[in-house]
Amino acid sequence: MTIQDIEELLDLKTIVEGDSSLEVKTACGADLMSDVLAFSTRKTVLLTGLTNPQVVRTAEMVDIRVIIFVRDKNPEKKTVELARQKNIALYRASDSLFACCGILYQAGVQPEKIKSFY
Numbered sequence: 001m002t003i004q005d006i007e008e009l010l011d012l013k014t015i016v017e018g019d020s021s022l023e024v025k026t027a028c029g030a031d032l033m034s035d036v037l038a039f040s041t042r043k044t045v046l047l048t049g050l051t052n053p054q055v056v057r058t059a060e061m062v063d064i065r066v067i068i069f070v071r072d073k074n075p076e077k078k079t080v081e082l083a084r085q086k087n088i089a090l091y092r093a094s095d096s097l098f099a100c101c102g103i104l105y106q107a108g109v110q111p112e113k114i115k116s117f118y
């Protein structure tokens with residue numbers, strides 16, 4: 001599935017333009033950036049309700065190129081500026097985190113595989 005497909009599925013509003021032809025196989029829905037660091041892999045889409053610059057910094061560390069803010073949240077100005085610098089696309093969805101993840105799952109996007117630490 002491409003980012004363009006996800007844009008249509010979730011009726012996304014673009015904040016920072018990205019490569020809409022980028023292929024995506026997995027998604028991660030989280031507000032705890034420590035979970036994103038621990039469990040995310042490359043080429044996943046991050047869905048979150050957090051809008052501060054730390055979200056972009058975390059995404060960069062695990063090579064996430066697309067962030068979707070849920071519940072129609074607008075990111076801080078610093079977040080948008082940092083995303084542009086780091087070439088990370090930002091989008092806004094009006095649905096909840098749960099609804100967005102469910103829509104993507106029904107469309108075939110897989111969840112991140114969580115590895116146990118125990």
